[in-house]
Amino acid sequence: MSAAFTDRHIGVSTQPHVHxxxxxxxxxxxxxxxxxxxxxxxxxxxxLSLQAAVSEEAMLVELKALAAKNTVNKSFIGQGYYGTHTPGVIQRNVLESPAWYxxxxxxQPEISQGRLEALLNxxxxxxxxxxxxxANASMLDEGTAAAEAMALMRRTNRTAKSDAVFLVDADVFPQTLAVINTRAKAMGIPVLVHDFDAELPDVECFGVLLQYPxxxxxxxxxxxxxEAAHARKAVVGVAAxxxxxxxxxxxxxxGADLAVGSSQRFGVPMGFGGPHAGYMSVRAGLERSLPGRLVGVSKDAAGNQAYRLALQTREQHIRREKATSNICTAQVLLAVMAGMYAVYHGPEGLRKIARRVHAMAQSVAQAAMAAGHTVVxxxxxxxxxxxxxxxxxxxxAELVAAAHSAGYLLRQVDHGHIQIAVDETTIEADVAALAGLLGATALELAPDASAVVLPTPVRATGYMGNAVFHAHNSExxxxxxxxxxxxxDYALDRGMIPLGSCTMKLNATAEMAGVTWPEFSTLHPYAPASDTVGIVEMATQLESWLAEITGYDAVSVQPNAGSQGxxxxxxxxxxxxxxxxxxxxxxxxxxxxxxxTNAASAVMAGLKVVAxxxxxxxxxxxDDLKRQITVHEHRLAAIMVTYPSxxxxxxxxxSTICAMVHDAGGQVYVDGANLNALVGLAQPGKFGADVSHLNLHKTFCIPHGGGGPGVGPVAVGVHLAKHLPARELGLETSVGLVSSAPYGSASILPISWAYIRMMGPEGLRLATQTAILSANYIARRLSxxxxxxxxxxxxLVAHECILDLRGITADSGVTVDDVAKRLIDYGFHAPTMSFPVAGTLMVEPxxxxxxGEIDRFINAMISIRMEIxxxxxxxWPADDNPLVNAPHTAQCLTQDWDHPYSREDAVFPAGVDPRAxxxxxxxxxxxxxxxxxxVCSCPSIEELAEVF
Structure with a gap:
């Protein structure tokens, strides 16, 4: 019999070590x-009232049974989601590789150069x-990217009046419009949907969004x-x-000012709606207004080219309520996949795929006309x-039903129109079957893809001329x-990432298994309900389990990041x-x-922040809380607290804080970022909170992926349940969609489902207790x-502790940055730096x-204290010692060495095994x-010569 999963997941699992x-x-x-x-x-x-834990093998059997309830019909729905081939080399070596996920x-850019280069691609x-x-390093999805673009246009259009409208193409994807409307309602922005076949309406608009195609x-x-919109001084975005x-x-x-969209069809499966890397790209002059993260090119201490996150002061952790966005988690893993898809195929390969797709579409159009239908x-x-x-x-409706019976999903627009969207996975047999369904007696396929009549305006400008897109086209x-x-890069497959507030626990292989199963990964988010029984049942089970764990009454997994939750x-x-x-x-x-993100999210929701x-x-x-409640009692909407703090x-x-706010008529929002210190021991929904978001990419084992994917379910009390995000397009609800797909990043929900199923109530409680034990052990040993x-x-501390370096660094001149970089030489990722207090390190094991790994970290920190x-x-001089010069590369050892410490001290400090x-x-x-x-794109040789 195999060992219990709990023993595999929890590191300190032997009684002697616990004792x-x-x-x-x-x-x-x-x-x-x-x-x-x-x-x-x-x-x-x-x-907790959860099912008892099962083994990895039994969990996979149960998950397979759920997957088997789905029906994988070939989708021609389109609407922003398309079939795509994930190259095997990318699936195996990125999506399924712990080095990436x-x-x-x-x-910490010095130990993230691989990820950063991939994002720059x-x-x-x-x-x-x-x-x-x-372009930025990814958005959450196309709808979110469009909503962020709306905010950017309003912010950067300095000539428009405060009541100017946002003009949206009537031919925009319906889910994109729904997310825009949700965000616009909160921000007090009037949205006007317009058919651009007509003249621009006689209203002042600060921005315009077009869909293309x-x-x-x-x-x-x-x-x-x-051109006409610019004449009205509007900023123009294109969803492309x-x-x-x-x-x-x-x-x-x-002539557009910015572009948004999704990179899903670049090798990332539909996954019932996600996760997918949205994108935003802007013209010159707007780059410093971009939301989200931006990778740039710089140089290291030796003058070598190096990558890092640029303009980090834009991050919401620093700007708080003045932030331009609450985007925190991006979609890094999926952006890496999409970027590598482009690297692998190169510009000619992508063009060839596009030509073939268009040729298939022409064949469908010819078949429709041959059957007497009209191509609109x-x-x-x-x-x-x-x-x-x-x-x-x-x-x-009958055509769509007949197609469904034959294994194909078409989109019914209204009683008289259907749409057929072909993609990379469409083959001639599919087109022939579609022709038969349409009533064409004979099918003449479109010409060879290289000779098709291209849509207009035909592209005349080049792209992807950088060497990276021409150097890696073989497997x-x-x-x-x-x-x-x-x-x-440094990831959890190498060693501990002791980041406080970020919960970098390992993501078990068994939990990851279901992500690439076609029964989950190839589902279209708007497939018929009869096709998606299993994944909806799995998501619904997960929602009910999360409600039980947190003590709330209802949960929605739709938000695809903690910030959106x-x-x-x-x-x-x-x-x-x-x-x-x-x-x-x-x-x-x-x-x-x-x-x-708390303050930034409040502003986005149309609320005002009081500290x-x-x-x-x-x-x-x-005492200050009492004062603020007294001053704002009649306007008090809520308090946001993180618990543990x-x-x-x-x-x-x-409990007192919750009661004080409730007595004043407010609601209590408990940020679930630190929920991994509560699971099985306390329930926010039972100790006074009304709503929380949960970070599945933290507490419930969805991988961080270098900055995403994430899932941020929102959990609420019964009185707020009717105000959860809308589950269907077209329904009038108080909130609407917050993400493009009804179940958000659905294809990674099996990870958290599997984690909870294998841990069971006792295992979840033990995990929390062990996290608290490990954090306090570190705090006591290092105090x-x-x-x-x-x-x-x-x-005692909770699940993390803050080490105060301020007095130490003031005496020595060594900074908290120096300690963080020196930890790299010891083989560790640094803890969280200077958050929530400047000059400190927050540690979470x-x-x-x-x-053994915890003691290795403790010993490294003690050794670094001796170096200080x-x-x-x-x-050692304050300006020349192993800390201020850290990290040390292999290359630096080959150069003239005139430091007052040895090469061995530099790269093999105490406790470091040279073989590892x-x-x-x-x-x-x-x-x-x-x-x-x-410089935020792959630089050419000429550009590098100018920069360096």
């Missing part, structure tokens, strides 16, 4: 430690195809529309299909809109390229107050220590070397790390230089 760690803390059992750490008022002793956001592909100067498949000549842009002239060349639009790329002939003997080349990049929760609170006749309640109280002070122990200042302690007054900034009851002492004592050494490929990166010389 050793408990003894260091002075406790006799995990239960005794838990009771001491958590307030008695929130602690639960009854087990267990990595963290590349805030993605940015280059997008900006080239869009005809723009700069349109939802109907039509390719409109957009240049005159853009990247594959179509290999044949169609780019939005940038046609003569200029199209892949989607053919067909007016069903009255005398054909079939209505649109051998691609395999080695992917290996080279992953070798440059925050937004959805705040929108629910806002809708609740409006429903109860209190629209004036628009103030959200947020502690100064909170995650930056609440924290006391000297890192807790909410109750952002400072890593269990605040004993949490004599680094002060632990905040502790709670019984001098999670339950996944074993005692050597600087303090004058043994992680070697960074760059020295410390000059962030400021890169921001002054902003």
């Amino acid at each position: 050793h760690m408990l003894s260091a803390l002075g406790f006799g059992s995990l239960e005794e430690l838990s009771v001491a750490a958590l307030p008695e008022s929130i602690y639960i002793t009854e087990p 267990t990595a963290y956001t590349p805030y 993605f940015q280059t592909v997008v900006s080239d195809l869009a005809g723009m100067v700069t 349109g939802d109907s498949g039509r390719i409109r000549q957009i240049a005159p529309i853009i 299909d990247l594959l179509a842009l290999t044949l169609l002239e780019s939005p940038g060349a046609l 639009h003569a200029n199209y790329f892949d989607t053919v809109k067909i007016a069903v002939a009255a005398g054909s003997g079939h209505s649109a 051998t080349q691609m395999l080695r390229y992917l290996r080279k990049l992953s070798d440059a 925050e937004f959805a929760g705040l929108m629910a609170i806002r809708a609740y107050h409006v429903e109860n006749g209190n629209p004036e309640r628009d103030i959200v109280l947020i502690p100064t220590s909170a995650h930056g 609440v002070a924290t006391d000297g122990f890192g807790n909410i200042d109750i 952002t400072h890593g302690v269990f605040e004993t007054s949490i 004599e070397h680094y002060p632990v900034l905040y502790t709670g009851a019984h001098d 999670t339950e996944s790390e074993d005692l 002492s050597a600087v303090q004592d004058g043994l 050494k992680y070697w960074p490929i760059v020295r410390r990166i000059d962030q400021a230089y890169g921001d002054r010389h902003l």
Whole structure:
């Protein structure tokens, strides 16, 4: 019999190790430690009402049974989601590789060069195809990207009046319009849908969004529309299909200011709606207004080219309520896949795929006309809109039903029209079958793809001329390229990533198995309900389990990032107050220590932020909270608190805080970022909270993927359940869609489903207790070397601890950055730097790390403290020591060595096994230089010569 999954997942799983760690803390059992750490008022002793844990093998059998309830029919629905072939070399070596999916956001660029280069490739592909100067490193999906574009247009159009409208193409994807409407309603932006066959309406508009090609498949000549909009001083965005842009002239060349869309059809399966990497690309002058993350080129301490995240001051953690977006998690893993798809195929390969797709569409159009139907639009790329002939003997609904019976999914537009969208996976047999369904007696396939009549405007501008898109077109080349990049990175497959607030626990292989099963991965999000029984049942089960775990009454998994979960929760609170006749309640109280997305999300939801002070122990200042409640009582909408606190302690007054806010008529939002310290021990929905978002990419094991994918379900009490995100298009609801697909990033939900199923109630509780044990063990062992900034009851922390380096660094001149970079030489990713307190390190070991790895980290930190002492004592100069020069590369060892410390001290410090050494490929990166010389796409040789 195989070992229990819990024993495989939890690192400290042997009783001697547990006893050793408990003894260091002075406790006799995990239960005794838990009771001491958590307030008695929130602690639960009854087990969660979940099914008992099953083995990996039994879980996979159950998940397969759910998958078998789905029917994988071939989709011709389109609407922004298309079949695609994921090259095997990319599926095996990116999507299924822990070297890629267990990595963290590349805030430490020296150990993220592979990921950053891959993202730079993605940015280059997008900006080239869009005809723009700069693209960001991915958005959450196309609908979110369009909503963010709306906000960017409003923000950057300095001539428009405050009541100017946002003009949206009537031919936009319906889910995109739904997400725009949700966001616009919160921000007080009037949206006007317009058919651009007519003149621009006689209203002032700050921005215009066009779909290219349109939802109907039509390719409109957009240049005159853009020109007319510019004459009205509007900013113009184009939602564009990247594959179509290999044949169609780019939005940038046609005069647009920005482009948005999805990279899904570049090798990323439909997955019932996600995850997919959305994109945004802008013209010159708008790059510093881009939301999300941006990879740029800089140089390291040796003058070598190096990559890093550019313009990080735009991040919401720094700007808070002044942030231009609440985007936190991106879609890095999927952006890497899409970028590598483009690298593998190269520009000619992409063009060949696009020509073949268009040829198939022409064949479908010919078959429709041969059967007597009418092709509505003569200029199209892949989607053919067909007016069903009255005398054909079939209505649109009957044709769609007949196709479904034959294994094909067509889209019924209305009672008289259908649409057929072909894609990369369409073959001649499919077209022949479709022709028969349409009633064509004979089919003449379109000419060879290289000789098809191209849609207009035909592309005249080049793209993807950089060497990277021409050097890796064989599988051998691609395999080695992917290996080279992953070798440059540090992920959980190498060692511990002790990031506080970010919960980098391992994602088990068995949990990941279902992601690539075709029963999940090839489903269209708008497939008939009869085809998606299994995945909906799985998602619904997961929602019910999450509700039980958190103590809430209802959960929606639709938000595809924690930031979007925050937004959805705040929108629910806002809708609740409006429903109860209190629209004036628009103030959200947020502690100064909170995650930056809290404040940014509140502003996005149309609410106003008032800060609440924290006391000297890192807790909410109750006296200041009383003052703020008194001042804002009649406008108080909610308080947002993170629990355990952002400072890593269990605040004993949490129940009191909830009661104070409720008494004033407000709601309580508990940020679920630290839920992994509560699962099985306390339930926010039971100790006073009304709503939370949950980070499935943290607590529930969805991989971080280098900065995404993520899922941020929103969990609410019964009184807010009616205000959860809409589940269907076209329904009038109080909130609407917050993500493009009804179930968000559905294809990765099996990961969390599998985790909960294999852990069971006892395993989930044990995982939480172990995380608390490991964090306190680290805090206790390191407290004599680094002060632990905040502790709670019984001098305990929660699941993370903050090491205060401020006094140490002030005496030595060594900075917290130096310590972070020196940890690379010891073979570790740094903890969270300077959040929530500047000059500190926040450490979180999670339950996944074993005692040996935890002790290795502790010993490394002690050794680094001794190195700092050597600087303090004058043994090493303040400007030339292993810390300020860290990290050290293999290359630096071959150069003249004139440092006061040895080469061995540099690269093999105490405890580092030379046989298992992680070697960074760059020295410390000059962030400021890169921001002054902003290069955010693959630079040519000439550009590099200018920059360096």
